[in-house]
Amino acid sequence: MSARRRSTAAALLTLAVATATLAGCAEKKDDKEGGGDAVKINATDSACEVSKTSFPAGHVVLDISNKGSKTTEVYVYGDGDKIITERENIGPGTKATINAEIKAGAYEIACKPGMVGDGVRQKITVTGEGGSSASADPRLAAAVDAYRAYAQEQADATVPAVEAFAAAIKAGDLEKAKSLYAPSRTGWERTEPVAESFGDVDPKTDTREDKVEAGQQWTGWHKLEKSLWADARIGDDEKKLADQLVNDLKDWQKKIPQAEITATSMANGAKELLDEVATNKITGEEDRYSHTDLADFHANVEGAQKAYDLLKPVAAEKNPELAKTLDSEFAAIQALLAKYRQADGTFTSYDKVAEAERKTFSDAVNSLGEPLSKLAAAVVVK
Amino acid sequence: MDAENEQQNGTPAGTDATNSRGTASGSTTPGSTVSRRAVIGWAGAGVALGAAAVGSVAAATRQEDPAPAPAAATGAEVPFYGEHQAGIATPVQDRLHFAAFDVSEKATRESLVKMLKEWTKAAAAMTGGREVGIGAATGLPEAPPDDTGEALGLPASRLSLTIGFGPSLFEKDGMDRFGLKAKRPEALIDLPNFKGDKLDPLRSGGDLCVQACADDPQVAVHAIRNLARIGMGTVGIRWSQLGFGKTSSTTPDAQTPRNLLGFKDGTHNIAGTDGTRLAEHVWAAPGDGPDWMTGGSYLVARRIRMHIETWDRTSLKEQEDVFGRTKGEGAPYGKVKEHDDPDLKAMPADSHVALAHPDANNGLMILRRGFSFTDGTDGLGRLDAGLFFLAYQRDTRRAFVPLQQRLAGSDKLNEYIQHVGSAHFACPAGVRKPGEWWGQALFG
Numbered sequence: 001m002s003a004r005r006r007s008t009a010a011a012l013l014t015l016a017v018a019t020a021t022l023a024g025c026a027e028k029k030d031d032k033e034g035g036g037d038a039v040k041i042n043a044t045d046s047a048c049e050v051s052k053t054s055f056p057a058g059h060v061v062l063d064i065s066n067k068g069s070k071t072t073e074v075y076v077y078g079d080g081d082k083i084i085t086e087r088e089n090i091g092p093g094t095k096a097t098i099n100a101e102i103k104a105g106a107y108e109i110a111c112k113p114g115m116v117g118d119g120v121r122q123k124i125t126v127t128g129e130g131g132s133s134a135s136a137d138p139r140l141a142a143a144v145d146a147y148r149a150y151a152q153e154q155a156d157a158t159v160p161a162v163e164a165f166a167a168a169i170k171a172g173d174l175e176k177a178k179s180l181y182a183p184s185r186t187g188w189e190r191t192e193p194v195a196e197s198f199g200d201v202d203p204k205t206d207t208r209e210d211k212v213e214a215g216q217q218w219t220g221w222h223k224l225e226k227s228l229w230a231d232a233r234i235g236d237d238e239k240k241l242a243d244q245l246v247n248d249l250k251d252w253q254k255k256i257p258q259a260e261i262t263a264t265s266m267a268n269g270a271k272e273l274l275d276e277v278a279t280n281k282i283t284g285e286e287d288r289y290s291h292t293d294l295a296d297f298h299a300n301v302e303g304a305q306k307a308y309d310l311l312k313p314v315a316a317e318k319n320p321e322l323a324k325t326l327d328s329e330f331a332a333i334q335a336l337l338a339k340y341r342q343a344d345g346t347f348t349s350y351d352k353v354a355e356a357e358r359k360t361f362s363d364a365v366n367s368l369g370e371p372l373s374k375l376a377a378a379v380v381v382k
Numbered sequence: 383m384d385a386e387n388e389q390q391n392g393t394p395a396g397t398d399a400t401n402s403r404g405t406a407s408g409s410t411t412p413g414s415t416v417s418r419r420a421v422i423g424w425a426g427a428g429v430a431l432g433a434a435a436v437g438s439v440a441a442a443t444r445q446e447d448p449a450p451a452p453a454a455a456t457g458a459e460v461p462f463y464g465e466h467q468a469g470i471a472t473p474v475q476d477r478l479h480f481a482a483f484d485v486s487e488k489a490t491r492e493s494l495v496k497m498l499k500e501w502t503k504a505a506a507a508m509t510g511g512r513e514v515g516i517g518a519a520t521g522l523p524e525a526p527p528d529d530t531g532e533a534l535g536l537p538a539s540r541l542s543l544t545i546g547f548g549p550s551l552f553e554k555d556g557m558d559r560f561g562l563k564a565k566r567p568e569a570l571i572d573l574p575n576f577k578g579d580k581l582d583p584l585r586s587g588g589d590l591c592v593q594a595c596a597d598d599p600q601v602a603v604h605a606i607r608n609l610a611r612i613g614m615g616t617v618g619i620r621w622s623q624l625g626f627g628k629t630s631s632t633t634p635d636a637q638t639p640r641n642l643l644g645f646k647d648g649t650h651n652i653a654g655t656d657g658t659r660l661a662e663h664v665w666a667a668p669g670d671g672p673d674w675m676t677g678g679s680y681l682v683a684r685r686i687r688m689h690i691e692t693w694d695r696t697s698l699k700e701q702e703d704v705f706g707r708t709k710g711e712g713a714p715y716g717k718v719k720e721h722d723d724p725d726l727k728a729m730p731a732d733s734h735v736a737l738a739h740p741d742a743n744n745g746l747m748i749l750r751r752g753f754s755f756t757d758g759t760d761g762l763g764r765l766d767a768g769l770f771f772l773a774y775q776r777d778t779r780r781a782f783v784p785l786q787q788r789l790a791g792s793d794k795l796n797e798y799i800q801h802v803g804s805a806h807f808a809c810p811a812g813v814r815k816p817g818e819w820w821g822q823a824l825f826g
Contacts, residue, residue: 059523061523099523264524359618362618363486370611370614371615373526377525381522
């Protein structure tokens with residue numbers, strides 16, 4: 001579940017912006033980074049002014065100024081409000097920059113003063129052939145195609161696994177339902193960044209209790225997890241929730257073909273999977289009732305490795321040192337996880353993993369996550 | 383005495399920081415990047431204002447001019463290259479971030495050397511007030527920046543970075559992991575247990591350490607954070623400690639700072655300019671041990687928890703008896719001024735100074751460089767506070783160990799303190815010029 005992570009990242013960015021503000025008084029420079037090509041967005045409490053509504057596809061820079069009195073956020077939405085890119089927590093009087101790769105098509109830019117509601121929207125058109133600067137490399141285009149196929153496979157395999165989980169719940173079989181909980185999440189966890197790009201599926205299926213927003217009904221895996229483990233109860237509500245989970249995930253399965261996937265998003269997605277592990281799994285927050293965190297952890301690593309393996313032919317050519325490091329770090333973390341895998345394929349319950357062992361996991365995640373954060377640059381660099 | 387305390391304690395680095403930030407937040411030109419150096423001008427001015435305020439307070443309570451104050455306050459650079467590592471004889475900065483690292487199981491001698499070379503480059507940049515790598519807000523937009531950025535706009539702030547190698551780097555669980563066992567100095571002992579120790583293993587030991595000292599805590603934290611990031615995959619932080627309010631001064635003509643017990647600490651410390659004493663007590667000399675340590679020094683770090691609450695309800699008389707000095711002036715018992723020669727016989731025999739003074743220890747001296755710490759509270763409503771004791775010496779076996787054995791046995795202060803963390807490191811000589819690297823003499 002990424003809501004926390006995104007907002008944390010946004011908060012950090014806001015900090016960085018503040019720092020830049022600080023530095024700015026010493027040395028005025030023209031805003032070259034944004035430059036003439038940047039799309040300037042002036043967000044106020046009631047308007048969302050965009051300096052141009054049509055621009056070429058490819059690498060797009062959005063220079064946002066919040067001139068309103070409220071903290072705002074800016075989204076670029078594609079069809080069906082699919083989030084293309086976003087920046088939260090832009091404080092009054094501050095600036096932020098979004099770098100994104102946007103393909104040709106019709107989009108809406110939304111400013112959300114107060115960070116609520118649908119926001120003030122502005123239609124934009126992105127023109128031309130473009131897309132990823134890297135997509136000129138046919139190996140990357142092939143990697144993207146292969147990764148899309150992988151995401152689809154994972155979704156296709158998830159649906160029957162979730163149906164089995166739901167069937168156990170509907171049969172009132174507590175133990176069986178518990179045993180099918182973690183396996184039902186594998187495909188989702190392997191491709192989480194893609195899954196999360198469909199803004200509405202993730203909140204319904206993978207929200208943790210502390211992330212439920214006011215007015216939101218808590219549904220999905222973690223609600224069922226609490227019922228099964230903490231309450232040891234299967235009632236009518238649980239049965240309904242199980243059906244809903246199946247339906248929501250079928251919805252997700254159908255959306256995969258429309259997923260926005262680029263070489264950069266694959267690389268960033270791999271890093272985000274490790275971020276998921278670092279932020280939520282290491283602490284045992286993700287599966288706090290079932291303690292099946294290591295199963296999710298493992299799926300996250302597998303998904304990251306898949307994206308890396310597909311990008312590796314290009315990455316290894318452009319940055320052989322990085323590829324060597326990533327090979328060895330992926331192997332090291334897989335070897336570490338293997339120590340916690342039982343004969344039946346399940347993982348040690350995370351509440352049985354001592355603090356010192358968690359530190360070992362944390363170090364391993366940092367050792368992999370840090371070089372993985374350099375993968376996107378390695379594949380886009382010309 | 384209250385008034386005096388207020389004046390003396392009311393001159394922390396916070397004054398400087400507030401001025402700098404105040405200046406900055408008034409600006410309205412966001413969005414551009416800037417080198418750290420480009421702002422030294424104005425930030426330095428802010429700091430200098432703070433220094434002027436500090437100076438005037440100090441002048442009100444002292445007779446001599448606080449000569450080292452300007453060097454301490456301009457946000458200047460402490461030279462990174464030199465015969466000895468900076469951060470030992472260097473005039474003590476206001477803030478500390480100390481980190482102990484463990485080398486990861488899969489690291490090799492080669493990967494460790496590679497990291498030490500990268501660390502050296504980053505350390506030279508950061509102590510010079512420059513950004514790590516190609517900077518904090520430059521490079522490909524798809525890549526995370528090399529530098530983490532929170533020190534942008536801040537001057538060098540007299541940052542010093544001092545590296546040390548712990549016993550476990552040379553041998554761990556009987557394993558000679560990096561082919562260094564034969565190079566372990568005899569002086570780099572596993573410290574013995576001292577009476578009353580209650581050491582937390584998670585706050586003790588470490589294969590490597592880096593002591594980051596600066597006048598601005600953000601600069602010190604930035605340094606450790608960036609080194610930790612560079613080291614990921616090769617080393618991981620085992621424990622770290624933030625410190626404030628230096629408790630020892632290596633500049634005897636400046637005002638002696640106070641520890642959290644309210645007493646002046648480091649009155650009789652080794653001066654950073656006292657070449658004779660440094661050579662005799664601090665720097666390892668040729669023939670003392672392995673050549674790679676010549677010009678280096680041995681560092682003992684001890685996290686000493688203070689039982690603040692019980693101390694605070696102790697009478698002034700008993701507090702002074704515990705130290706053997708007056709609380710206000712810091713004068714030894716029977717004398718008038720802080721720097722008067724102490725008459726140890728006039729002090730209670732179990733007082734801290736009577737036991738620790740060089741005159742009672744065959745002239746033995748250590749260079750103290752400790753900092754106060756307060757890590758919030760301990761869950762029982764008590765401050766988790768104390769002294770992060772840092773001492774540099776030529777040979778720990780002949781300095782800290784006998785001294786601490788003596789103190790642990792009978793120091794009256796033991797009723798109010800507890801040693802809860804401990805580590806020992808061999809800090810090699812300095813990196814003399816660009817191209818050399820931390821640990822080169824050991825690994826090279």
